Amino acid sequence: MNLYMPLAERMRPATLDELAGQEHLVGKGSILRTAIQRGKIPSIIFWGPPGTGKTTIANIIANTLNLPFFQLSAISAGVKEVREIIEKAKHQPGSILFIDEIHRFNKGQQDALLGAVEKGIVTLIGATTENPSFEVNSALLSRCQVYILKPLTNEALVHLMQHAIKKDVQLKSKKITLKETSALINISGGDARKLLNLLELVCDTSENEVIITDSFVMDIAQKKIALYDKKGEQHYDIISAFIKSIRGSDPNAAVYWLARMIEGGEDVKFIARRLVILASEDIGNANPTALVMANASFEAVNKIGYPESNLILSQCTIYLASSPKSNSATIAIGEALAAVKKHGDLSVPLHIRNAPTRLMKNMGYGKDYQYSHNYKDNFSEQEYLPEEISGTKFYTPGENAREEELRKFLKNLWKEKYKY
Secondary structure, three states, X not given: OOOOOOHHHHOOOOOHHHOOOOHHHHOOOOHHHHHHHHOOOOOEEEEXXXXXXXXXXXXXXXXXXXXXXXXXXXXXXXXXXXXXXXHHHOOOOOOEEEEEOHHHOOHHHHHHHHHXXXXXXXXXXXXXXXXXXHHOOHXXXXXXXXXXXXXXXXXXXXXXXXXXXXXXXXXXXXXXXXXXXXXXXXXXXXXXXXXHHHHHHHHOOOOOEEEEOHHHHHHHHHHHOXXXXXXXXXXXXXXXXXXXXXXXXXXXXXXXXXXXXXXXXXXXXXXXXXXXXXHHHHHHHHOOHHHHHHHHHHHHHHHHOOOOHHHHHHHHHHHHHOOOOOOHHHHHHHHHHHHHHHHOOOOOXXXXXXXXXXXXXXXXXXXXXXXXXXXXXXXXXXXXXXXXXXXXXXXXXXXXXXXXXXXXXXXXXXXXXXXX
C-alpha cells in the first residue's frame, strides 16, 4: 500500500461487509447487495451527504463484479472527457462509469451520457449531495435507480476512528489514545473522509504518543486546516468576504475569495446568483451594464458548469469589482417598502387608473390623465403618488458620473417638486 495516501484512502473499504453504515442499502438481503451478488446492477444515482460512502460503494461494485471502471469528477470534466470514456467503453463490455458530483453536469453534459446509458454501453453510477429530482435531467434520471445514503451516526464515526487506529500500518505504530471525539466529529461534519484525514493530521503531531482531546484537536484544526463547509459558518464568512471585496472595488481580493469557493466545491449557481444580486444592490444605475453582465454570466455558467465556469465567474467578478458603485436603488426600494408598511393600501389617484369599462369611466377613472408623449420632452408634470405621500422622494441619485446625468435630467423635469 502507498503510505503517502491519505488515511481515508488507505482505509477505504474493499467489500460491502467493511462499509460503515448504510445497512438499508448494503445489509444482508438488501436490494442493492442482492443485485451485486447476482452480478447485474442498473444505472444508479447515489444521493447523500459528503463522506457517507457513495464513491466507496461504486468502487466496491466494480471490484466485486470485476468490471472495467472509469471515474470522472463533474467539477473538472466536460463533454469531451465523457465522450472519450464512452468510446473506450464500447470496446470493454460491462463498463461502469462513476461520476462524482453529477449534479454539477449541465444539460449538455448529461445529454452526452444519455445515449450510452440507454444502449448499455456504460452502466452509470452517479454521486450527488443535491436532490437529483432537481439537478439531474428527467430523461437521465428515469433510467437510473436512486439510492439514498443516510448520514453516519456518531457511533459509526467513532468506530471508524478506532478501526483505523488499530489497523492502519502508520497509526498502529504509535500509542494513540482516543480520549475525546466531539471535536473530530463536529469539525468533519459527519464526513468520514474528512474525519479520517483530520485524525491522521492530529496523530502526525507526534512520533510516538498522542492523546486526543477536543481542545487539542481544535488547536490543530485552527492552525493547519482550511475548512470550507458549504452549509456551515465558513460558507457564509467567505461569501461575505467575496461580496464585500467587490463592493469595496478590490478585484484582487474578490478573485481570491472566488477561488476559495471554487476550490471548496461551492455551487456555481449560488456564486452567480449572488453576483446578479450585487449588480443591482451595490452598483445599480452607476453602471446599468453590470446587471446585464451578471445576468449573462448566470445564464452562461448554468449552461456550462465547472471547470469552464471559473473563467466566466472570474471575468464577471473583476468587472463588478472594477465598476463604479451606487446603492441608491437599494435605498429607494427600502424606503418605498417602509412607506407602504407605514401608510398601508393608499388609493391610486383616479386620473392614472385604468378604465376598461363604461362604469369606471363614469366614475372618473382615467379622467384628465395627461399622456406624456403628447407633451414637450415627453413629459407632463402631474401627480403619480397617492395624495397622502405626494412629493415624497424615494430615489436619490448616487454620487457617480452616470447618476449625475440622471440627477440633472430629473431635476430639469421636476423642478421644485422632488428637490433633485
